[in-house]
Amino acid sequence: MLIRIVRMTFQQEKVEEFLTIFANSKHKIRNFEGCIYLELLRDANDPHIFITYSQWENENALEQYRQSSLFKTTWAQTKVLFSDKPLAFSTYSFVKV
Secondary structure (H helix, E strand, O other), X not given: OEEEEEEXXXXXXXXXXXXXXXXXXXXXXXXXXXXXXXXXXXXXXXXXEEEEEEEEOOHHHHHHHXXXXXXHHHHHHHHOOEOOOOEEEEEOOOOOO
């Protein structure tokens, strides 16, 4: 299982617009073939920072999503709302305690 974490910082006046985009696309993303889990997190100290945490069957499933029209449309709508460059990480679970 591949874990994808994306940290996004938004312009203050664009947060609600992002939340609308996420609300309209979250079920489509979660039901995309290969997506196991999707969660939106909000930074505890900065309400303009959000993190998506998603789990994918494998790297290929994530790549299929990233090449899809769903991702391209959603990302195009989202990235214009940023106030800083997003940070994205793909990881594998290593140690569970």
